[in-house]
Amino acid sequence: MAKQGRARKQKRDDNPLSSARLSGDKCKASSLWFRKSGAGYHLFLSFFAEQPGAVCNEGDPQQVGNDGDVASVARKGKGMSRAAKRRRKHKDPCNVDVGRSAHEDGQGAPDMTELDQSHPLVQAFESKANEWTRLRGFVEALSRPLPLTIRLRDVDATERMNELKQKLGDFSQLIGPVQYDKSIYQSRPGCSLCKSSLGKISPGLKEVIVSGSMDGLLARQELASMLPVLALSHVGALKAGAKVLDLCSSPGSKTLQALEVVCSSNRRGKVIANDINASRLESLREAVIRSGVDEELTDRVTFTNFDASEFPSPKSGKLFDCIICDVPCSGDGTIRKDKHILPMWTPATSNSLHPLQLDILRRALELVRVGGSVSYSTCSLNPIEDESVVSAALANDDRYELLDWPSELLPGFVTRRGISDWKVAFYNKDSFEGDDSDDFGQLSFYDSHIKAMENGETGSCETLWPTGKVPLKRCMRLWPQDQDTGGFFVAIIRRKR
Numbered sequence: 001m002a003k004q005g006r007a008r009k010q011k012r013d014d015n016p017l018s019s020a021r022l023s024g025d026k027c028k029a030s031s032l033w034f035r036k037s038g039a040g041y042h043l044f045l046s047f048f049a050e051q052p053g054a055v056c057n058e059g060d061p062q063q064v065g066n067d068g069d070v071a072s073v074a075r076k077g078k079g080m081s082r083a084a085k086r087r088r089k090h091k092d093p094c095n096v097d098v099g100r101s102a103h104e105d106g107q108g109a110p111d112m113t114e115l116d117q118s119h120p121l122v123q124a125f126e127s128k129a130n131e132w133t134r135l136r137g138f139v140e141a142l143s144r145p146l147p148l149t150i151r152l153r154d155v156d157a158t159e160r161m162n163e164l165k166q167k168l169g170d171f172s173q174l175i176g177p178v179q180y181d182k183s184i185y186q187s188r189p190g191c192s193l194c195k196s197s198l199g200k201i202s203p204g205l206k207e208v209i210v211s212g213s214m215d216g217l218l219a220r221q222e223l224a225s226m227l228p229v230l231a232l233s234h235v236g237a238l239k240a241g242a243k244v245l246d247l248c249s250s251p252g253s254k255t256l257q258a259l260e261v262v263c264s265s266n267r268r269g270k271v272i273a274n275d276i277n278a279s280r281l282e283s284l285r286e287a288v289i290r291s292g293v294d295e296e297l298t299d300r301v302t303f304t305n306f307d308a309s310e311f312p313s314p315k316s317g318k319l320f321d322c323i324i325c326d327v328p329c330s331g332d333g334t335i336r337k338d339k340h341i342l343p344m345w346t347p348a349t350s351n352s353l354h355p356l357q358l359d360i361l362r363r364a365l366e367l368v369r370v371g372g373s374v375s376y377s378t379c380s381l382n383p384i385e386d387e388s389v390v391s392a393a394l395a396n397d398d399r400y401e402l403l404d405w406p407s408e409l410l411p412g413f414v415t416r417r418g419i420s421d422w423k424v425a426f427y428n429k430d431s432f433e434g435d436d437s438d439d440f441g442q443l444s445f446y447d448s449h450i451k452a453m454e455n456g457e458t459g460s461c462e463t464l465w466p467t468g469k470v471p472l473k474r475c476m477r478l479w480p481q482d483q484d485t486g487g488f489f490v491a492i493i494r495r496k497r
């Protein structure tokens with residue numbers, strides 16, 4: 001007996017999860033259990049499988065070509081005759097009907113691209129592939145590293161810029177301008193060039209990019225992250241001479257992008273870069289200096305350190321022309337570069353961020369001048385952090401107008417419309433903490449806040465549910481599988497009065 005007891009104790013000591021449970025460290029036990037069970041990957045997929053239109057279309061494993069929710073559609077044959085579309089539909093392996101018939105036959109998704117079987121998200125997906133068929137393209141994109149993207153700055157340095165373009169041209173097998181914007185360069189499909197592999201794959205290209213960045217000629221910025229500033233410029237709110245507030249600004253990619261616009265055409269606008277985190281704000285200050293952008297321009301940035309939801313009104317009484325509201329979020333759109341998000345994924349992260357995101361957006365709406373615009377963005381595709389926030393902020397306030405996403409902004413760039421209906425999920429992990437099996441249970445979905453409260457979901461709040469009062473289709477969703485990007489959400493809101 002004593003021998004057996006010792007053996008059991010030894011086994012427990014070797015098992016960090018058992019040790020954490022025995023020592024009463026609930027937090028560590030829960031984190032270890034999540035990592036061991038792979039629960040986060042399964043919960044993530046089961047959540048998005050219940051949200052049609054959020055990351056893919058219902059019954060459509062390939063997404064592209066399905067009318068109804070594509071805002072910008074160049075890849076799906078815009079301008080083609082019906083007959084040409086029909087011909088293309090039969091040829092195109094991305095054809096919606098091919099996927100549907102495969103699904104109906106019970107064959108699972110058509111074999112489109114090899115999935116990386118070693119990726120834990122793919123493993124979770126394969127365990128229920130028949131149920132989650134339509135998520136396949138989404139999963140496939142998320143399991144690959146994010147391509148490297150750079151943005152050539154709009155600077156008055158034609159000669160140096162031409163030189164840079166020439167140097168980049170020497171690496172044209174690895175990187176090149178995207179079809180919808182010649183100033184955005186992305187690594188070529190299939191060459192596996194990403195931020196972390198750049199130095200290994202091509203030290204020469206790395207040198208060109210680093211020196212171009214130090215000279216202020218280019219920015220290493222993700223494509224998705226460029227969209228709010230591009231859209232604000234497109235609708236005319238962000239322009240030369242404008243006064244801009246970037247409420248959650250660090251690490252500063254949008255601050256610098258906006259600065260280029262407000263200081264163009266020999267005009268000198270102003271950007272206030274705010275962040276609640278003092279050390280992140282300090283890194284931003286250094287990044288602005290390191291950016292290589294002219295001091296004359298960077299002097300136009302003022303740094304502030306407030307909670308964005310309580311950002312003070314300007315003493316002058318003059319409100320902002322334009323506000324960038326790139327709020328803190330769960331980051332599920334960044335999982336191609338951040339491996340730490342999915343293993344711990346539960347709906348509680350988004351549910352608990354939602355009230356802060358809403359407070360920040362509401363404050364932005366108070367601080368923008370009549371005729372000015374606010375961009376609300378997240379690098380999450382979870383409707384709870386996206387449409388749900390926009391819907392709650394605008395539902396009973398007719399001073400603001402949600403603008404239609406400008407589909408002509410980047411010709412040929414595929415964007416998806418916002419969704420008007422979503423489900424609110426909860427997950428009670430405590431009951432699984434003593435369980436060594438891989439049975440991590442299920443998400444609970446409720447129709448209303450009242451029902452959630454009746455079932456003891458203390459993390460619920462009323463604004464998580466759709467209001468039905470705002471034309472949310474006008475928002476923009478960026479699906480990773482459309483253009484090999486991260487996931488992103490943007491809404492542009494104009495103050496009418």
Ligand SMILES: C[S@@+](CC[C@H](N)C(=O)[O-])C[C@H]1O[C@@H](n2cnc3c(N)ncnc32)[C@H](O)[C@@H]1O
Pocket residue numbers: 225247248249250251252253254255274275276277280306307308309326327328329356
């Ligand atoms: C998604 S990041 C912003 C990225 C940035 N806009 C860019 O493009 O580089 C969110 C930022 O919000 C900051 N933040 C979190 N809570 C905040 C709050 N209550 N008020 C202001 N900033 C906040 C975080 O420190 C973080 O730097």
